Amino acid sequence: MSEIQIAATLDCRGLTCPMPVIKLSKAIRTIEKGAVLEMLATDPGSVPDLDAFQKQTGHAVIEQSQADGVFRFLVKRTK
Amino acid sequence: MSDDEVKRILYVQTSGVESPARSATVFFLAASAAAMDVEVGIYFTQTGPTLLQRGTPETLRVKQGGATLSHFMDQARDLGVRFYVCQPSLDLNDLKMGDLIDGVEMIGGAAFNNMALEYDRVICF
Numbered sequence: 200m201s202e203i204q205i206a207a208t209l210d211c212r213g214l215t216c217p218m219p220v221i222k223l224s225k226a227i228r229t230i231e232k233g234a235v236l237e238m239l240a241t242d243p244g245s246v247p248d249l250d251a252f253q254k255q256t257g258h259a260v261i262e263q264s265q266a267d268g269v270f271r272f273l274v275k276r277t278k
Numbered sequence: 279m280s281d282d283e284v285k286r287i288l289y290v291q292t293s294g295v296e297s298p299a300r301s302a303t304v305f306f307l308a309a310s311a312a313a314m315d316v317e318v319g320i321y322f323t324q325t326g327p328t329l330l331q332r333g334t335p336e337t338l339r340v341k342q343g344g345a346t347l348s349h350f351m352d353q354a355r356d357l358g359v360r361f362y363v364c365q366p367s368l369d370l371n372d373l374k375m376g377d378l379i380d381g382v383e384m385i386g387g388a389a390f391n392n393m394a395l396e397y398d399r400v401i402c403f
Contacts, residue, residue, distance in 0.1 A: 217310040221353060224313035248310075255285070255314035 203262070203273060206234035212241045212269060219245045220252055227258055227276050235261065238272045245270055286317040288393050290402040294328030294371070295338060298347075301329055302340040304403050305350035305359075312357035319360045319397075321390055322382075323367045330361065330378045355381070364390060 209226045211219040219240045230236055238249075246263070249272055253260045262273040289308055293300040308318045322330060329335065335348035355361075361382045368374060375384060385393075394400045 217306050217313070217353075220310055221313045221357065224315075224357070252314050255316065 203235055205237045205273070206230040208237040208239070210239050211245065212239050214240070215242050216244045216248065220248050223249070223252060223274065224256075227256075227274060230276050232276050232278060234276055236274045236276065238274060240270045240272070241268055243270075245272075249274070284315065284317050286319075286397040286399075287311050288397040288400045289318070289320045290400065291320055291322050291326035291329070292324040292403060294325035295331075295334060296325060296328075298338055298340050300403065301338060301347055302350045305347075305354040307401070308359045309350070309354040309357050312354065312359050318354075318358070319362055319393065320354075321362045321364075321385075321393070323364065325371060327363050327367050327373055327378070328371050330363065330382055331373060332377060332379050335379065362390070362393075 207226065207230055209222055211222055214222070219238070219242055223236075223238055226236055249260050249263075252258065253274070258277050259275045260272050261275050264271050289304050291304045295301070304320055308320055312318045329338070329347065335351045336346055338347040339345070340347055340350070362385045363378070363382055364386055365384065375382070
């Protein structure tokens with residue numbers, strides 16, 4: 200999994216609902232289809248929100264982790 | 279676009295400038311939905327249209343010392359959320375279309391009910 204190429208990083212640390220998802224929605228359009236966006240967030244609500252985001256939009260959260268209060272998501276643009 | 283049909287949510291905002299704490303949530307949720315590629319409309323009725331009066335969003339503070347309503351409203355509109363009003367609720371608040379911010383669409387009761395039946399969900403505030 201360490202081979203994943205990250206096209207861009209979106210730093211949402213310190214932002215609360217609904218900003219992380221709104222920023223993600225805009226940022227995912229700036230990368231190529233098939234590319235992967237790294238997103239960092241501190242709002243615990245971003246975990247269920249990204250799950251909802253991938254269900255509704257079809258973009259894929261391919262990796263998710265947490266360290267020191269920071270959630271890290273890798274989101275692949277699928278369309 | 280995904281193969282699935284686009285989903286649609288219609289929000290109904292029934293409170294206005296008299297209760298600032300009730301003014302922003304609808305824009306938060308509408309923006310969140312639009313960010314997930316949901317097609318979103320907000321129908322302003324009862325005192326809701328007062329939020330759309332020109333000059334109001336820039337001055338109404340959702341919380342004392344907090345951001346103005348325009349911050350939340352612009353966020354929703356940037357994502358394509360559409361705003362609707364109907365004539366009786368403008369009359370109720372002594373407003374005319376010309377008093378409102380640009381881009382608000384006028385619909386009638388029949389159109390609202392039709393939207394309510396056609397959208398996937400209707401959520402009232």
